[in-house]
Amino acid sequence: MTDNVAELTSLIARFLDIVGKRLPDDVMQRLTEMRTDAAAGLEQVIYDSMFENMAQAQALNRPICQDTGVISFYVKVGSDSKLLPILKEALTKGVLEATVSSPLRHNAVAILDEKNTATNTGERIPFIYWDIVPGNEVEIEAYMAGGGGSLPGRAITLMPSAGYDGVAKYVLDTMVELGVNACPPLLVGVGIAGSAEIASLLSKKAILRPLGTSHPNPRGTQFEQLLAEGLNNLGVGAQGLPGKAFVMGVHVETAARHPSSLSVGVSVGCWAHRRGTLVLHDDLTYELVSHRGVAI
């Protein structure tokens, strides 16, 4: 079992290294399409810088962005997985290892003591969210939540009479007030539920959904499209300067609500949307689903 911890720790560290240095396939594809549509002038200059930066990150083996974020894991663990006893330890140790080997920036500041731990670990960090699913596979979504992308995050509980108009207005207000500074083009996550903490968590899960997926309810899909089109009609472009496209997409996630409340959570991912999906088996074989053709 000890050997397994060491092997899994090393695998997690190498997985995090890739997440920090290469964008997932869906994001690369969307940005490539958006680059061709970018407005001449400032927006084109910014897209050129983004793509040159990504090429240099590959060539020099360095993180794309200096803010490698607070490391978060959203894990779907099979109820029969043999990795269950070692998973939490390996995830935490993997963060410690990647912090030195990659390297990652030190992004865990102890609350109240206000000291940087200099390890990217600390109270409840790395953040790990667990879902239990049938079977014996483990699916790990790793996300590097940067500070700039986290600043626009917020939630509100509305009166149900505010309706979807109220939800849309809250999303638009948040994006124009705060999203412009969060390195657009953004992936916007909207959580709709009956209380603020459920809505917030869902908004984060929404930005972990790959681009090109949509809400299962056709009304939800329509709402996602209306919000994305609306945001892209504001005239906001890359880096919040004038341009063609403010967002890579809008994803909505929902939970049944209390009859008396309507809560909305908003999370955004910056253009350097560093998300990775790793599927693990009991024998520690794996697939890197988010970055096809990349060896860990």
Add this chain to the structure above:
Amino acid sequence: MKRVLHTPISDADLLDIKAGDIVYLTGHIVTCRDVAHRRVIELGQDLPYDIAGKAIFHAGPIVEPTSEGYRMVAIGPTTSMRMERFEAEFIAATGVKVVVGKGGMGAKTAAACREHKALHCVFPGGCAVLGATAVEELEGVEWLDLGMPEAFWIMRVKELGPLIVSIDVHGNNLFETNKALYTERKDAVAQAIARQMRS
């Protein structure tokens, strides 16, 4: 033609630069963000290095220790608006000429840029390897007690950019002007969505 600013920068160097222009920076720039601003303005501490005529970077880099000192791995901008509370006084107190970050800054900073002849510029966010490769030498570090991202890193750079001027020395503020436009359009968009979702 590439417009390159060389430190030390004088008032005259900046007079014809307009919000929306693109410039590059050669010379000295130091990282200076949340806590460093608070130390200077709230706590009245002196900066450990004279930045008059030079530039600051709202940034928290990844730096790697080497046998001789440190190596700049990745450096890109952080959200400038967090420093809005302090920046006007900071510009007045230090004589800094170029403030580099990302996103816009507010009316107080724009007024200080006009009064003290300074610029706020945007370096494209997330382009940290481009930033690091412009660093010719990492000359020193102060206030390392603040941790890697918040420490005061002193750098000599060559043609750091593109730097998009967001506030010029006349106080024109690109982001504030644009924000007014975006806000105006936002209400029409919200109404269109509301109509569709009610049907």
